[in-house]
Amino acid sequence: MKTLRHNKRFALWQLLLLSVVAPVLLALLLLPARAIATTTDVAMLQLLWVTLVAQYAGQRWAIISTFSSVLLLNLLFVEPYYTLFVHQGDYVITFVVMLLLGIFIARLSGRLRLELARAKKYMRQRQLLNNKTRQAKLQAELEHSRAMMLRSLSHDLRTPLATIMGASSMLADDELSLSEAQIREQANNIYQQSSLLSQHFDKVMELSRVQQMQSSMKIEPVAVSDIISAAIARRAPVLAEQSFAIELADTECAADATLLEIALANMLENAVKHGQQPVRIAFSNCNGQCSLSVSNATTARATAQRDSGTGLGTAICQAVMHLHAGQFTTETNAASEHFIARLSWPHTTTAGAKRG
Structure with missing residues (x-):
C-alpha cells in the first residue's frame, strides 16, 4: 500500500x-x-x-x-x-x-x-x-x-x-x-x-x-537570418502580422541556434506587446563581441509595463546569455523614447564546441 x-x-x-x-x-x-x-x-x-x-x-x-x-x-x-x-x-x-x-x-x-x-x-x-x-x-x-x-x-x-x-x-x-x-x-x-x-x-x-x-549546448556558426525567422515562427500567433525592420551588419555568428532562437522570440514578443511598430532587429559582430538587439518606440506608460527583470521572458534571456558567457541588458533611449533589449556574447569560431 x-x-x-x-x-x-x-x-x-x-x-x-x-x-x-x-x-x-x-x-x-x-x-x-x-x-x-x-x-x-x-x-x-x-x-x-x-x-x-x-x-x-x-x-x-x-x-x-x-x-x-x-x-x-x-x-x-x-x-x-x-x-x-x-x-x-x-x-x-x-x-x-x-x-x-x-x-x-x-x-x-x-x-x-x-x-x-x-x-x-x-x-x-x-x-x-x-x-x-x-x-x-x-x-x-x-x-x-x-x-x-x-x-x-x-x-x-x-x-x-x-x-x-x-x-x-x-x-x-x-x-x-x-x-x-x-x-x-x-x-x-x-x-x-x-x-x-x-x-x-x-x-x-x-x-x-x-x-x-x-551540458549539451553546441556553439557553432549559424546564420542570423535563420535565427530571426525561427524566432518569429516560434511566436507566430503574436508576431505573424507584425512589421520588422532588420539591420544586419554581419550575417553570421557563433552560438547555440536553439537557445538564441528562444531568447530572441521572448524579446520580440515583449516588444510587440508593449511597444509600437515597426520593431527593429539589429545584429553586429564587432571586435569579437556579438550583439543582437530588439528595439521599438514606446510611451512612458508602456515602458513602465515592460518586462523589466521580473518576468519569465527576462529570466530566459538571462539564462541563455549565462550559458554563452554573455549578458542580457535593457535600456531606454530618452531622446527617441525607444526601448532596447540586447543580447551580447563573445564570438567564437569553434564549430560544434560544447559547453559543459
Whole structure:
C-alpha cells in the first residue's frame, strides 16, 4: 500500500501543520471580517498560503492545503455557515476555479522542484571535477536561478489569477443581476486569462529546457537570418502580422541556434506587446563581441509595463546569455523614447564546441 512521502526538510507533523492546521488558523483569523470580506478576498489569501506551501513543502502538500482551504471557505464563509451544504449552485464555480488554480500552482512548483533536483544531481557530478571554489559558485548560481524562477512565477501569475477569481466571483454572486452580454464578457475574461496562464506555463517549460541544455549546448556558426525567422515562427500567433525592420551588419555568428532562437522570440514578443511598430532587429559582430538587439518606440506608460527583470521572458534571456558567457541588458533611449533589449556574447569560431 502506498504511503504519502513527506518532504525531507520537514517532519511529518510540520507538514501537516503547514497544509492542514495553518489554513484553519488563517480562516479563523479572517472570520471576524466575514461581514465585509468577499469570498474572493478570502480565496486569494488562501491561494497565497498555498503558494508558500508549494514552495517550501512540495506539490503533494500544496494540493492537500488547497483542498483544506476550499472546504474551510465553504464551511465558514458561504451560507449556510458551518455546513458543507451549498444552497447557491453558482458558488460551485468559485470552488472549482480555486481548486484548479491551487492544483495548477502546486504542479508548477513541483516542476520547479524537479528541475532543482536535476540541477543538484548534475552539480554533484560536477563536484568530482571541480575544486571547492567552483562548487560554491555553482551552488550560488543554482539558488539564484531558483529564486529568480519563483519571483518570475509570482510576478506573471498574479494578474491572471486575480482576474479569474474576480470574474468567477461575479458569476457566482446572486446579488448581481448580469445581462447575457456581461456573462459572456466575464466568461471570456476567464478564458483569456486561462490562456495567459497556459502561455506562462509554456515559458516555464522553455526556461527548464534552457537550463537542461547546459551540458549539451553546441556553439557553432549559424546564420542570423535563420535565427530571426525561427524566432518569429516560434511566436507566430503574436508576431505573424507584425512589421520588422532588420539591420544586419554581419550575417553570421557563433552560438547555440536553439537557445538564441528562444531568447530572441521572448524579446520580440515583449516588444510587440508593449511597444509600437515597426520593431527593429539589429545584429553586429564587432571586435569579437556579438550583439543582437530588439528595439521599438514606446510611451512612458508602456515602458513602465515592460518586462523589466521580473518576468519569465527576462529570466530566459538571462539564462541563455549565462550559458554563452554573455549578458542580457535593457535600456531606454530618452531622446527617441525607444526601448532596447540586447543580447551580447563573445564570438567564437569553434564549430560544434560544447559547453559543459
